[in-house]
Amino acid sequence: MTKKTEFEHGGARANAGRKAQFNEPTKVIRVPESQADFIKNWLLKNFKNGALSDLTSNIKIQTIRPNNDKIYQIPMATERVAAGVPFSVQDTIDQSLDMNEFLIRNESSTFIVKANSLSMLDVGIDIDDPLIVDRSITAKSGDIVIARIDNDFTVKRLMIDKQFNPPKIWLKAENPEYQNIYIEEGQEVEIWGVVTYNLKRMR
Secondary structure, rough: OOOOOOOOOOOOOOOHHHHHHOOOOOOOOOOOOHHHHHHHHHHOOOOHHHHHHOOOOOEEEEOOOOOOOOOEEEEEEOOOOOOOOOOOOHEEEEEEEEEHHOOOOHHEEEEEEEEEOOOOOHOOOOOOOOOEEEEEOOOOOEEEEEEEEEEEEEEEEEEEOOOOOOEEEEOOOOOEEOOOOEEOOOEEEEEEEEEEEOOOOOO
16 A cells, blocks of 8 residues: 555646636736735726726826916027027017916817826826817817717827828827727727827926
């Protein structure tokens, strides 16, 4: 009679174990223990079909309400500034700039929308950057836009391929970690507004 070895089993079964979600090797990373659940939930929410997605059902919108009681005329230098070349500001100022007039073309149709992803990072748009969006402007190919696809919103560069008939519309991500969005047949697409400025704080 042979003695049965402790923990003896028949070996690994084919296709046993947890299935790989992204079909690629994994890598161990260290994160603060208190943030582990947040990071896991963020990954589950933002990864679709193995790629980062920034589609969201809502966007943070602020209305533009210029304060006409306080008009700040900011001195504007008329000379262009070359990096590394000093110049005297006092000698080149002969006009001022009204920021309301400079940033807002159509007050009733202009809003501030905060970016919610890094999909446009390569053009300088970071998470929570306040973007000035004008809904009255007709979008053209190459514009950065707020688009609504079905019931989800995203910020992307609008691309219109006119060699197709009718022209083919798609949305370009300016970050290689995010996928471009190609409109499928039957999807509802609305260009919600055109991004005219990014009010990024530099300091």
